[in-house]
Amino acid sequence: ILNVEQSPQSLHVQEGDSTNFTCSFPSSNFYALHWYRWETAKSPEALFVMTLNGDEKKKGRISATLNTKEGYSYLYIKGSQPEDSATYLCAHQGGSEKLVFGKGTKLTVNP
Amino acid sequence: DGGITQSPKYLFRKEGQNVTLSCEQNLNHDAMYWYRQDPGQGLRLIYYSQIVNDFQKGDIAEGYSVSREKKESFPLTVTSAQKNPTAFYLCASSIVTDSLRDQPQHFGDGTRLSIL
Numbered sequence: 421i422l423n424v425e426q427s428p429q430s431l432h433v434q435e436g437d438s439t440n441f442t443c444s445f446p447s448s449n450f451y452a453l454h455w456y457r458w459e460t461a462k463s464p465e466a467l468f469v470m471t472l473n474g475d476e477k478k479k480g481r482i483s484a485t486l487n488t489k490e491g492y493s494y495l496y497i498k499g500s501q502p503e504d505s506a507t508y509l510c511a512h513q514g515g516s517e518k519l520v521f522g523k524g525t526k527l528t529v530n531p
Numbered sequence: 532d533g534g535i536t537q538s539p540k541y542l543f544r545k546e547g548q549n550v551t552l553s554c555e556q557n558l559n560h561d562a563m564y565w566y567r568q569d570p571g572q573g574l575r576l577i578y579y580s581q582i583v584n585d586f587q588k589g590d591i592a593e594g595y596s597v598s599r600e601k602k603e604s605f606p607l608t609v610t611s612a613q614k615n616p617t618a619f620y621l622c623a624s625s626i627v628t629d630s631l632r633d634q635p636q637h638f639g640d641g642t643r644l645s646i647l
């Protein structure tokens with residue numbers, strides 16, 4: 421089974437801090453890298469789906485980059501707010517519609 | 532509103548019983564998926580289906596069964612053969628076409644199954 425690693429496992433920051441976390445995945449058999457945000461008591465919500473090496477996507481204060489040759493993606497949050505508190509999941513998509521998820525990074529933003 | 536509905540939210544099962552978790556979507560998505568989450572683990576794929584009357588095993592299919600008789604519905608049965616069924620179960624769906632394979636998955640709110 422393919423291994424997708426996320427770090428750190430958890431992160432506590434103060435409101436207004438910028439933060440970033442990492443998703444590592446095998447660079448072989450790569451089709452797309454997905455990022456999801458999962459708030460407590462809600463369903464996971466898609467943030468980005470990235471396919472091209474060097475791609476950068478942005479949604480408000482959240483952005484993500486992709487390096488398919490070395491097998492990593494970074495998720496950045498600028499000026500964290502308490503409502504950004506959630507678990508952020510990444511998932512590798514290979515040659516089919518199947519996704520392999522990492523264990524997630526749990527972000528807590530303290531007011 | 533379009534979305535995915537999972538029911539029930541909480542489910543209790545006696546040992547030795549089969550139980551079926553419901554998943555319905557009105558997004559007109561072709562593909563549907565079942566995941567399981569355990570504490571400290573990532574989401575793990577149980578079964579998925581890309582088209583009606585067809586489905587494939589995921590990474591942890593043992594002790595589970597599914598059916599896909601309608602595009603909108605993808606029920607998951609947890610059988611008595613599943614040795615450790617207590618977990619949180621998530622259903623998802625996505626668009627699938629030859630030119631749109633990099634589509635995000637849309638998730639339901641999940642069902643928490645507990646063994647009495």
